[in-house]
Amino acid sequence: MPHTEGRRSRVAVVTGGASGIGEAVCRHLAARGHRVAVLDLDGDGADRVAKALRADGAEALAAAADVTDRPALGAAFAEIRSALGPTEILVTSAGLVAFDRFEEITPERWDRLIDVNLTGTFNCCQMALPDMVAARWGRIVTISSSSAQRGSPEMAHYAAAKGGVIVLTKSLARAYAPHGITANSIPPSGIETPMQHRSQAEGNLPASATMAAAIPLGHLGTPDDIAAAAAFLASAEAGFITGQVLGVNGGSVL
Numbered sequence: 001m002p003h004t005e006g007r008r009s010r011v012a013v014v015t016g017g018a019s020g021i022g023e024a025v026c027r028h029l030a031a032r033g034h035r036v037a038v039l040d041l042d043g044d045g046a047d048r049v050a051k052a053l054r055a056d057g058a059e060a061l062a063a064a065a066d067v068t069d070r071p072a073l074g075a076a077f078a079e080i081r082s083a084l085g086p087t088e089i090l091v092t093s094a095g096l097v098a099f100d101r102f103e104e105i106t107p108e109r110w111d112r113l114i115d116v117n118l119t120g121t122f123n124c125c126q127m128a129l130p131d132m133v134a135a136r137w138g139r140i141v142t143i144s145s146s147s148a149q150r151g152s153p154e155m156a157h158y159a160a161a162k163g164g165v166i167v168l169t170k171s172l173a174r175a176y177a178p179h180g181i182t183a184n185s186i187p188p189s190g191i192e193t194p195m196q197h198r199s200q201a202e203g204n205l206p207a208s209a210t211m212a213a214a215i216p217l218g219h220l221g222t223p224d225d226i227a228a229a230a231a232f233l234a235s236a237e238a239g240f241i242t243g244q245v246l247g248v249n250g251g252s253v254l
């Protein structure tokens with residue numbers, strides 16, 4: 001039987017919502033009728049995205065916060081709760097990438113990459129879960145990375161953090177299944193976003209044509225490719241899917 005519940009408007013918090021994948025996730029969730037909180041370090045960017053969503057008829061709010069700053073994050077979730085309602089969907093797209101030879105990774109650099117990518121995800125999940133438990137319904141979608149699936153020689157810190165995100169997600173799936181909450185991860189690869197373009201401009205990634213040639217489908221992905229999968233995992237229809245890692249990568253990691 002189809003889930004008529006799928007049409008219900010939920011409150012969705014999207015971290016990293018001001019740019020790239022997170023921005024596309026905001027648009028896809030708003031298009032499904034959800035009320036969207038655009039949470040990002042970049043407050044102006046979050047404002048811009050929230051304004052564009054509202055111009056399209058959605059209910060949306062910008063929340064400027066650093067996912068590593070627990071007091072600021074707590075205040076942001078409280079503001080979202082009072083303006084839009086309790087959090088029912090969380091998509092964690094805020095992330096920081098870095099490329100360093102292993103022997104050159106300083107302890108400070110290691111800590112920063114773990115802090116933003118892994119601890120930031122932990123912080124957001126911990127802030128969102130009490131509302132989901134109270135509602136006996138929730139959806140968590142973490143954005144990890146294909147680098148965690150295959151390893152990455154010049155991104156050991158980033159890949160380790162993203163590997164942690166995958167296992168954190170699987171652990172949440174098992175811990176919160178009895179509460180009607182699902183948790184799944186999407187590890188992107190080769191998605192055209194400002195983050196990828198910066199990495200290319202810095203010479204850390206090859207040009208798009210070279211990257212595309214290494215992808216079985218023969219082209220790079222778009223933020224919309226990831227957002228469509230995230231919106232599905234956040235839907236009522238995906239209620240029997242939890243603890244999974246859904247590759248959206250053109251076949252590059254099989």
Ligand code: NAP
Pocket residue numbers: 015016017018019020021022039040041042045065066067068092093094095096097116120143144145146147187188189190191192193194195196
């Ligand atoms: P993006 O365009 O750089 O977007 C990331 C957003 O997260 C930016 O708005 C950024 O703000 C924000 N952010 C960074 N640190 C934050 C923090 N501490 N607190 C709150 N917000 C923060 O990158 P993207 O390519 O869309 O990446 C989205 C996610 O996908 C990331 O987790 C990334 O690791 C992952 N990913 C992407 C690819 C790809 O091919 N693009 C591949 C694998 C994984 P600022 O701009 O102000 O820093």
